[in-house]
Amino acid sequence: MTRCRLCGSTALESVVDLGATPPCESFLSAERLDAPEPTYPLHLRVCTDCWLAQIPPLITPEETFSEYAYFSSYSSSWVEHARVFVEDAAARLGLGEDSFVVEVASNDGYLLRHVVDRGVRCLGVEPSVNVGAAAREAGVPTHTAFLSPETGAEVRAEHGPADLVVANNVYAHIPDVIGFTKGLRALVADDGWVSIEVQHLLTLIEENQYDTIYHEHFQYYTVASAIRALASGGLTLVDVELLPTHGGSLRLWARPDEAAGEPSRRVSDVLAREKAAGLQELSGYTEFSARVAKVRRDLLRFLVEAAEEGKTVVGYGAPGKGNTLLNHCGIRPDLLAYTVDRNPYKHGRYTPGTRIPILPPERIAADRPDYVLVLPWNLRAELTEQLAYVHEWGGRLVFPIPELSIVEVER
Template identity: 65%
Template structure:
């Protein structure tokens, strides 16, 4: 393996999660007696450019041609996107004379707000099924994977974009340098590029091991993102720290000819990374031991629940949840099933450990003692949604950043263990 950014051979192991199936390959019932292919899930750090990365063992086509993730099923994420469009339109003076292009636009969760505001827009979405949902709500969407050729075609037909948005896609690209050049082609010479991506500072600081999965090929600090964008003469001029996905960053970049001076927030976040030791290899040494500790604590809790005859189910079937389930070896003997709002997943099974996925209404039917929130990054949203489990003294537990209860007594986890 060589670094996909700088081509160095000096890669340091920082987190080995074993071998798991790709996190979005949900199984149909008739597939349960068939073998599953697993791939190593091994996070390494380039000692030269400090890019965190895993081997590119699957291709985007393997994952995104028919995709199980529909962004609009998260109310908080849709609201997050609405606020972004509203603020960007105000700050960048976007209107009917402008254009927005979103890469990996999913089901129109963001661009629908641009349509409502009368701002011309185009989504680029590789997943046929998800892109069709976007077109169904009136969001112009091109079914394609972004590369330089596609970017040039779009620029010729639609013109350069005043704003290019790339939310939670910059980690999904194995050919990082070409994809970055494609972003530069899309954006106008005086335009803006907004990238949201999970912040590796939070991955390391809170041992968020479940954010590592096969469709995420790299994991960024601001420093490594700046180095990646510089390969296409894109300059980061500002950064926002966000609460989404367990702690993300929104990078604002411009072509170097119009970049201007960087804002004070950029240096402030770089300083946080330096203080955490992430601008050298030494800051990553504790990630694997802490991930192992979280795994042991969760397994002890689930085993104690089983010993006490407490019924445990999951809530959600996200990519991060499938990494957690497989790394921890949580099978139906410890968690009977999980529920999800996305009908696409109903009747299917999670990859690897093969938990049945059922609709959320089944919680009310079965009244489990414990619900484990697998998309722990949506803790506030899920806690509000699951208040009805109070009716049968159900408990809502989240595994990260530490095992804790949000519905039920705050000492519930400790009481089960005692």
């Protein structure tokens, strides 16, 4: 990487180098286990001119999202998060029968189904053929396409301008951040709203959430860098909410420049917090790499000691972030026998790079392992409740991030 993808600067400084890993959602079938597996460098840098943290665009969105393994609806807490958002947005913006809502990267309709239920006209714009088909089967109108300025203009010409454009957990996933932002502007009405949820770089660094660095995530935002990114497409940030999702996320409320008005007090408050954390100077990034290394050492020490004591350790979940962790730590089936996942699409497959089998969740109760390593640690409350049954045989849960935590669960 030689230039910042947002401002074009060459002033890029290393934040953390995680080596080389396969794309995190390229789960392997049994037939592919003896085939070569490509890996790509995973090196996070920050631009010291606009402070956008970023990795090189070594894979394309088309490689990742044309056929996608992630279905949002398998997380009940995430579906509930979407329901509450739709309810609140409808009240905040006065959405009704005459309104039009577009969600970009709408996945399997996990969010827009709540819009459909309210009788509000809507459309999903989803690049993945397989999850888009699932959305249509669930009654959510879905257009299969990647968002660009041209796609946005085409959707607007056919369906009209959107009163609300939602872009949750996608703003980090596109290397052409300027073109994507212009696409959002093309979709939204001149007096409309854009709502974006994206992981907050502040909590990523403060809470050692380095496993959310992977090739699908091309950039990592603060409010300061998000303001600059939105401005590249003619949008102004007017409000921000701090969310607990994904370990700490931003909900950015933006409007077309001409309708924006003054930003809320919350915008200036978060900007001040980011500045106090040193995220507008190199000092805020220099110790992150050492803290990442400690996460790796602590987890490996635990797994090796468990193996030497004859204890069994299995995983719960096969999220993309888990594959960054597994590959960076060099964890193989000798230390983690298998992992399980609620998504049937992943059953019978293997984690990329580390080749750990992925099985149905019922396998845990059948095998009664001593420890369950929870890879989607961001769903800690939900999964602690789901996995309470491991208490029956004295099993314990292990959370690797922000620091190693071994938990005895109670029913």
